[in-house]
Each structure stands twice: as C-alpha cells, then as structure tokens.
Amino acid sequence: MYNFDFVKPSTIAEATAALAAEGAQAISGGQTLTPTLKQRLAQPAVLVSLTGIAEMKGVCLGDGGLSVGAATPHAVVAAEAAKHYPALAALAGGIGDPAVRNRGTIGGSIANNDPSACYPAAVLGSGATVITNRRRIAADDYFTGLFSTALDEGEIVTEVRFPIPQKAAYVKFNQPASRFALTGVFVAKYADGVRVAVTGASNGGVFRWSEAEAALSRNFSPAALDGLSVDAADMIHDLHGTPAYRANLVKVLTKRAVAAAG
The missing domain is CATH 3.30.465.10 (Uridine Diphospho-n-acetylenolpyruvylglucosamine Reductase; domain 3)
Incomplete structure (x- = not known):
C-alpha cells in the first residue's frame, strides 16, 4: 500500500465535491479496487468512500x-x-x-x-x-x-x-476459483418482447443476443433457440475455454434460463 487521504461523505453532494479534487477516486465495496491498490495498479491521492451515503x-x-x-x-x-x-x-x-x-x-x-x-x-x-x-x-x-x-x-x-418483467431468470457457469461467470445469461420477458443479455463470453463485455430475443419474443420456450447459433469470432479465449466453447455455452445457458423462467 501507499499513503493516501480517505474521505467518507454522508451525502451525494459531498461525494461529488470530494471527487472534484485532483487524484480523487470513488470506492464503494472495494472488492475490485482494494486488490488493485495493493498491487499499485491504481494510486489515487484521495479515496472517496460511498458507503456512508444513506440515500444510496x-x-x-x-x-x-x-x-x-x-x-x-x-x-x-x-x-x-x-x-x-x-x-x-x-x-x-x-x-x-x-x-x-x-x-x-x-x-x-x-x-x-x-x-x-x-x-x-x-x-x-x-x-x-x-x-x-x-x-x-x-x-x-x-x-x-x-x-x-x-x-x-x-x-x-x-x-x-x-423494470419488473413478467418472467426472468439468470443462469451462469461458474469459473470455479473466482466464482465469476465463465459465461452467464440473463433472460427477461416483458409485454413488448424478450431481452437476453450475456456476460463472461465476449471480448467486448456484456452484450445482447438479438437473434435469441427475436425468436423468444415469438415463442418463449427453449425449443425456439434450436435453429440458432452464436458467432464465436469475438468470444474470449483463455485457459478456461475456447471461443467455440463459450459460444456453445451461451446457447445452452440461454435455454436453461428460459426453462427456469417459464
């Protein structure tokens, strides 16, 4: 660690003012930032804690x-x-x-x-x-x-x-050590259609699977996804799984989420 100032405001206005200081960085639960500070990958001059703000x-x-x-x-x-x-x-x-x-x-x-x-x-x-x-x-x-x-x-x-949906479910395949999602899919059915969001799979971060949304909006059942496939071109490739593996997981987990929601 290294020396820095620590501020714990009690209102959003106070937090906004504190963050205007040079080198200020907001911290909430600290589950990501604290390890980053320990490794000196981030070195803010002032840490502004948001945990004392009741309205948040x-x-x-x-x-x-x-x-x-x-x-x-x-x-x-x-x-x-x-x-x-x-x-x-x-x-x-x-x-x-x-x-x-x-x-x-x-x-x-x-x-x-x-x-x-x-x-x-x-x-x-x-x-x-x-x-x-x-x-x-x-x-x-x-x-x-x-x-x-x-x-x-x-x-x-x-x-x-x-917004609260008519039906929804989240299914993820855990990375065993970190418990982050190796791939995770959130499905939500609303009156005007279905939304499908995927995390853990893409190099671009969280994304919507629009083809699945269209199919599920017509027929909210796992079978609606049978003819679909996910493009593996931009999927993450690491020691836990290949792009093709993650692309397949997206479809498998979407089906499971639909079944769980329905």
Missing part, C-alpha cells in the same frame, strides 16, 4: 420498477429484492462468497464493468436505467466495452432502476 442504500418498489441504491451490498439485494424480482435476487445471492456479498455493491460492480461480472447482465437484460449524480442512462447506452462505461470523470452511479 436500500431496495424499494415504485412506479418505475424496483429501485436499488448503488451502495447496496449484494446480500441486501438478495434478501430485499426476492419478493419483487426473484431473478435479480437470485443473481445477487450467487455472487462470490459471503464476504464478497456483504461488502460488494451493485454500483461498484457496474461502474467497474468486469467482462465476467453478473450484475451487468441483469442491468442490460432488464433494460434498466442507471441513475448518476448527473443524469439517467439507459442500459443499452451505459455499457461501452471491456471495463468501460458511459460514465464521465467524477460521475458516480447513485441508483439502478429495474
């Missing part, structure tokens, strides 16, 4: 769907979203281990946008709205690539608002 915590149901504060730990989402959005609760309850679920936050996860993280699939698959200290961003516009988002410098995620 909690899960509540409103006219716009299910609102989740960005500083809400995964374990709280798993418990409090279960009644209203079981698929989202199940996803949160399957992240990491108990230590990670009690420290990691939804805002930290989607701000980091790890290509194998689970929450980006839920946000994109639900067509959620990401609310920041400056604006509202549709999920389709928020994720821009590997570890990349539409967030500007000093902009922080304060809330995520999920």
